[in-house]
Amino acid sequence: MFRIECPWCGTRDMVEFTYVGDGTLTRPALGARTGHFEHVYLRANPKGTHVELWHHVAGCRQHVAVKRDTLTHEILATGGPGEVTAARDDVPKGAAKGETGGMA
Amino acid sequence: MSEYRKSPRSPLPSVAPPKSRPMRVADGGRIDRTRRLSFTFDGVAMTGFEGDTLASALLANGVDLVGRSFKYHRRRGIFSNGPEEPNALVRLRVGARMEPNTRATMVPLYDGLVAESQNRWPTLAHDIQALNWLIAPWIPAGFYYKTFMGRAANTRLWMWFEKSIRRAAGMGTGTHEADPDDYDKMTAHCEVLVIGGGPSGLAAARAAAAGGGRVVLVDEREDFGGRLLMDRETIDGEEGAAWAARMRAELAALSNVRLLPRTTAFGYYDHNRIGCVERVSDHLIEPEPHRPRQRLWSIRAAEVVLATGAIEQPLAFADNDLPGVMLAGAVRAYANQYGVKVGERIVIATNNDDAYRTACDLDDAGAWVEAVVDMRPKGAEPTLRAAIKERGIDILHGWAPVKAQGTKRVRGLAILKIDETGKPVGNQRAASCDIVAISGGWQPTLHLFSQTGAKAVWDDAKACFLPGPPRQRERSAGACAGRFTLSECLEGGHAAGLDAAEKAGAARPTLAAPRAEVTPQNPPRAIWECPKPVNTPGKRFVDLQDDVAVSDIQLAHREGYVSVEHLKRYTTLGMGTDQGKTSNIAGFAVMAAARGVEIGRTGTTTFRPPYTPVALGALAGPEVGEHYAPLRRTPMDSWHAERGCTWIDAGLWRRPRTYPAHEGEGLFDAYIRETKAVRGSLGLCDVTTLGKIDIQGPDAAEFLNRLYINGWKTLPVGKARYGLMLREDGLVLDDGTTSRLGETHFLMTTTTANAVRIMAWIEYYLQVVWPDLRVKATSVTEQWAAMAIAGPKARECLATVVDRDLSNEAFPFMACGPCVIDKGVAGAEIPARLFRISFSGELAYELNVPADHGRAAWERLMAAGAPFDIVPYGMEALGNMRIEKGHVAGPELDGRTTAEDLGLGRMMSSKKDFIGAQLARRPDMTRPDRKQLVGLVPVDGKTRLGQGAQLVAADAPARAGSLAAGGAPVAMIGHVTSTGYSPELDHPIALGLVENGRARHEEVIAMRDPVRGRETKVRIVAPVFVDPEGERLHG
């Protein structure tokens, strides 16, 4: 069970969160005729660093972007949606602190 | 074969059956001989002492047969003295507290303990299935699969075989009675968790505690000390067991240390979370009042010290499973810890130094040690050799055990000289004995380490797997790091404790490590598979619990199963309740030899939790029965209960199902009566559980426009509208009525089932997708009590209660707005919101009041409705009336239907974009032959339709044609989704989804309901049965 650092509440146990999905997706704009199929159905299944969304349902009810190594389950950074980049490099925990911040 | 014989040092003890005499030595051992405990094994009364395990007590009573093996039902005796025990699995306790598959080596003896052997029939001594042994050559690895799954697959034969096989290869059986005991759960946080309370763990805990942080020390045995209690070594001049007791006392006195004996750390999970189970009361005949039997611990540690020790490995030679073949370290432990001499004449067979200590200790305990058979040409380190020689015990260098002799138990051991490559040279000799103490060296207990995701690495010099680089914040110390001597354990534990505390933020204290004599050791010889000369019968068992022998592994190799993971699954090696604790190394060695590679190259299997079996009761903890899930009650719950309603679960909520008019009124009669009352006059229904979401902000209407398929910008203040939402894939998500309470203020309702999901859905879009929208959403489901008052008398009744003009002109269908109940009546005023919406199809209003006023408002309406014979109605009547009106609900919104399927396609706005709009237009989503919502009535006017029943063509054949002959299954053209009975029409009705159903009204098809044994012809009709023009709700 992970411990996830919610940017608003602090470090909490995974049981307070629900997993939402891939945090690197961008929904097609309203009115766009294309991109919907890819958005709904196509997913990468990366081995290593990945950004995903977790919903702090038993806490502040905010969505948290979590940069996680899918192999080791190490959490490299957390932040508000869109605040954590999906760079495929391993960022040490300390160095990633800058990515953790409040939602605008 | 010549008899191995040396000149006797003293009169030679005869090898008599041990049953005839007690095996407890006169004194010694860490048992309390003043406290005699009575227990029974297979109904035979025996005694032991405080401090015994069930295994040590059985051995003291001369019991050498404790179980039958899994596959061949071979006789098996106690093999070890710890959690690795493969043989001595017993059923403990009786009645509801019965527990199968407990390891006798880990069961503390208590007065009144009742244990039974398992996997035998009719008795342990005469087990009929032992005949399996006679056909053993015909039951090789993979036998069941090859024989019964191959040719017999796809036949009923396999099902018949399977039943018999499962019975034959059964483990112990439990009880079907409910467990009467309590189980508890605890969560703990600490800076340093030390797992294992032997010398390494005690030294680590002592060092870590000196740093001042919170330290937890867990150990799976009854007391701390580990091998210190089983051996006779000294620390800083103090006897090992005394040192352990002093450490325990010193640690217990520290406020920052929590000691958890009788606690098994069974799982190492992500981010340093460790699962432990504490056996609070398993050493008692039953738990003391208000105490749990077991307690599940979830421990989150900043740093972990693994001091989990090592497990001695066996040697594989013919018939090495006979009772009397035991691990050398266990033989020594029974003598030192429990004062039990497990035999009179002992032969020791080893590939390492450690077993020499067994020879010394057993000699001191008064047993006759016949010889030490050492597979190494040079044998042990000189001081050990000297100690053995001093006692006049022979050492045979370069000899290997070949076959255990005896039928019911060990009578002797055949041995053979081996050369540098392990090949036999010369003739076999035999030694008489009643115990063969074997040692294949010690394998670090890497289960928890492996569970972190880290990899074990093979060490040639130590001939064992060692922990590789860590993946989590942990370090291994002592024997589990391959540092087996006491001095190394103390030093390693001390250093690990200091390191862990420091990494967790403590300052490094000045503290000297405890010291023990440095004992050099000669390296072990990496041989586990002993030679098997031709004409030597008997299997060389590798996995005693699963009856896997060397030949099975070699067969698996010949058949191509060379990966250890495949090997494991094909042969069941290491698949028992012991998870291969005493079989993995020998098994991998045999596979490595067969493949002609180094053992390190075969790899090791990945260990998964739990390390040892965990009772499901402990995992469930207190969350059983009523406490399994929280119960949500509406504000009117107490009224419903007092009224004697029947209940139905709706998620975590409980809702009234019916309100029986008198005792004995059945479900059907009650809901038909309630339906008639509502349609005839007036009814009141608790609809609090519908999801209510308060949505506010300048962009609220725009947001609803994106969520719903229909438009919201034109909805005036004071009006409600029915809305439908799609998922992104274009299928229907949920529906409900949403009201505009103000220019920027909406109240959304959702179905009860989807309330939580829709709230999360809204939060996702507002926070992640469209954070620019100025909208806030809040769940207010529990803040408002909601009740529907429905029936032709609803207006008349409500007019006497609220302060609004309820005429059609002032408050038409779909109007909404604030009102006050009993305005101006001191103490009785209740602020409320009123909505003119109808689920039943009658003239109806929904009243929302703050939750605390729920019951008062409900009672006020019941009183106001008395002149109109108001009835409370429950979920059955509510559901029945919505079916009569053709409103869709959960069974129709099943995640496979589109708006068009449900007849709601017209709602889809073409003037705007919304969630799901694009994918809802895919060709398959708009095909005309999709299953569409229809009404269904039985042609005979009386057969009840079954929810979920299949709909097929009227002339469909009764059965599928033979598939083998090219026949096709009966084509299913739809299914029944919701069923009811219309008192107005006086016949059963149903909703269903039927292919191209809207174009098939009046067509007759067939309903097949094999689950309920019903079959009838049904007519497809429009899905509205009552008041199709909607005159009543507009009335």
Ligand SMILES: [Zn+2]
């Ligand atoms: Zn939070």
